[in-house]
Amino acid sequence: SQQGEEDPQALSIQEGENATMNCSYKTSINNLQWYRQNSGRGLVHLILIRSNEREKHSGRLRVTLDTSKKSSSLLITASRAADTASYFCGWGYQKVTFGIGTKLQVIP
Amino acid sequence: DGGITQSPKYLFRKEGQNVTLSCEQNLNHDAMYWYRQDPGQGLRLIYYSQIVNDFQKGDIAEGYSVSREKKESFPLTVTSAQKNPTAFYLCASSIRETAYSNQPQHFGDGTRLSIL
Numbered sequence: 001s002q003q004g005e006e007d008p009q010a011l012s013i014q015e016g017e018n019a020t021m022n023c024s025y026k027t028s029i030n031n032l033q034w035y036r037q038n039s040g041r042g043l044v045h046l047i048l049i050r051s052n053e054r055e056k057h058s059g060r061l062r063v064t065l066d067t068s069k070k071s072s073s074l075l076i077t078a079s080r081a082a083d084t085a086s087y088f089c090g091w092g093y094q095k096v097t098f099g100i101g102t103k104l105q106v107i108p
Numbered sequence: 109d110g111g112i113t114q115s116p117k118y119l120f121r122k123e124g125q126n127v128t129l130s131c132e133q134n135l136n137h138d139a140m141y142w143y144r145q146d147p148g149q150g151l152r153l154i155y156y157s158q159i160v161n162d163f164q165k166g167d168i169a170e171g172y173s174v175s176r177e178k179k180e181s182f183p184l185t186v187t188s189a190q191k192n193p194t195a196f197y198l199c200a201s202s203i204r205e206t207a208y209s210n211q212p213q214h215f216g217d218g219t220r221l222s223i224l
Contacts, residue, residue, distance in 0.1 A: 042112075043200075043213070095205070097153075099150050100149055
């Protein structure tokens with residue numbers, strides 16, 4: 001399978017804490033993307049990081065990429081209850097392969 | 109507002125029946141995709157299309173068929189050959205991929221298909 005892994009598969013934190021999710025992929029990439037999925041809804045694109053970038057920020061989101069280790073991490077700072085969702089990484093060239101996701105619960 | 113519309117939201121299939129899931133976008137995107145999502149799993153690609161009148165099989169195309177007669181529309185038919193069709197189906201679109209770069213995808217809100 002070309003699917004990678006995300007860990008942890010589930011994460012529960014208190015509101016205001018930081019949440020870190022990791023993604024391992026198996027193939028070479030030119031970029032990696034992170035998406036959020038609320039329960040019963042479609043995915044929403046959060047951020048794209050190119051293979052020549054090591055870190056990228058967007059609001060409370062920080063993404064890092066280590067192509068030598070084929071891994072990426074998504075950090076959500078000062079989490080809110082509204083951040084409760086599943087988070088997926090996706091990578092590839094002409095088509096995106098998605099990881100299995102991390103289910104984040106932020107407790108108010 | 110631009111976006112992707114999937115219908116119906118819930119669909120039930122009887123044994124031996126073909127069913128068609130609708131996907132329409134008004135984002136003027138060239139590329140469209142169909143994914144299947146099973147509980148606790150990521151998305152798996154069924155079919156994708158980079159341009160009208162052309163489409164390619166994804167990783168799990170068996171038992172499914174698609175057409176792309178219009179830029180805005182990419183319907184998915186789940187045939188009776190698909191023996192385990194119960195899943196959440198997601199349609200997405202993006203600007204056209206190149207050989208060197210995939211693009212952010214915009215998703216619809218899915219169709220949940222169940223077997224009667």
